[in-house]
Amino acid sequence: MQYIEQFLEMALAERGIAENTLISYKRDLLDFKVFLQKIKTEELKVTSDNIERYINLLSNNGILPRSINRKISTLKNYYNFLISEHYAEYNPVLIVDLPKYQNKLPSVMSVEQIRTLLNFYDNTESIEVVRLNAMIHLIYASGLRVSELISLKLVDMVSGGGSLQVRKSFAVKGKGGKERMVVINDKAKTAIENYLKIREEFCRGKSLKANTFFFSSSSSSGHMTRQNFAQLLKKAAIQSGLDPTNVSPHVLRHSFASHLLEGGADLRVIQELLGHSDISTTQIYTHVQTNHLKKTLKNFHPLERKELI
Incomplete structure (x- = not known):
């Protein structure tokens, strides 16, 4: 070839x-x-x-x-x-039958589980935990992909000269270099501000590359790796009393989208916030919502409760 x-x-x-x-x-x-x-x-x-x-x-x-x-x-x-490019005259792939598969519905955490995870680390003095808490708050508040989260740069997140201020909205580049705006809530902003106070501790003795990234580290990339964040998140789940198999960066992103939909947000808005190029990708969350509605109906509708039939 x-x-x-x-x-x-x-x-x-x-x-x-x-x-x-x-x-x-x-x-x-x-x-x-x-x-x-x-x-x-x-x-x-x-x-x-x-x-x-x-x-x-x-x-x-x-x-x-x-x-x-x-x-x-x-x-x-x-x-x-x-x-x-006029190298070939036809596409041999067009008429083949592809194997069928079912789209696996994304795993999501409940709002209460999210609160448990966030509240567990809200009051701590460990700089490692302060950083992790900021990352958890940020990904759940914005729906960022983990690759977008770890590659955020200092200039993306803050403004100002001598006194750096955390932005409540900032631009991020997603898949295919597509840029979108991210907006965070006050609680996430507070968690990020707490991290910003001690961020220099993670930059001392590091390369200029590490100083460039917001969540800097000693890794060759200069920022926290996907694997390290995932491992820390699993540890946080265990310490919070949650099932670590149901807690991951991707689950936090899914939970962000699912909870917005449950709250009545428009699917097109969620599409924009997630950075999906196609609305069909976002529509998977309507299936999650449908399952939630079915479960609610089964648990609370009088004709669904067996003891009343």
């Missing part, structure tokens, strides 16, 4: 895809390249039968339907690129 690098350059330049997506594209295409070498077929001679054979191979190797669909989607984009 001789046009992979060209395709990746196009995707980066014209579509502005994120680095992780670019890595995923390259991995998918290299996997397919290995398959073509095994069946001794050139990329421009691939047929729909070849694609179906590849899908069957992936399935037999235990690859989940969702992952298979992603890999085939990458191939579809790749062959569309080949057509646009």
Whole structure:
């Protein structure tokens, strides 16, 4: 497959895809390249039968339907690129049947569980816990992706010269470099201000890169890593008396969206706050809300309560 690098350059330049997506594209295409070498077929001679054979191979190797669909989607984009550049005349992916899968509903925490987690760390003097508390407050108040949270820079979060002031709204770049505004509540602002007072403790002796990031650390990236934040969050859940298997950065983001919907927020507003490019991605929260309504009906409607029937 001789046009992979060209395709990746196009995707980066014209579509502005994120680095992780670019890595995923390259991995998918290299996997397919290995398959073509095994069946001794050139990329421009691939047929729909070849694609179906590849899908069957992936399935037999235990690859989940969702992952298979992603890999085939990458191939579809790749062959569309080949057509646009006049390297190929048709897309062999278009008429294949993809494996079916059900969208897994996102896990969410209850409002009471969120309060338990937040209140547990609200009154503490440990600088590590003050930082963690600020991060938990911020992600639940804004619905930030964990990658967006950890890569926030000091200039994103504060304004002013000698006396730094935490912003109540700021811009963040999401997937594909798409920029959106984030607004935080007063409680989150207070937690972030408390962290800002001791932030220098995490910057001493660190590189200039670490000083640039708001949640700086000694990691090679200069900021707290996704893995470290997830581990600290699990520890916080245990100490708060919560089930750690139901507490993660992604669950906090899901909880933010679900609780907004329960409170009556418009789905389009939630879409904008989450940074979803397609409303269909946001609509999964309506299914969560439907399940919540069904459970409420079953528990409280007089004709649903067996002892009254």
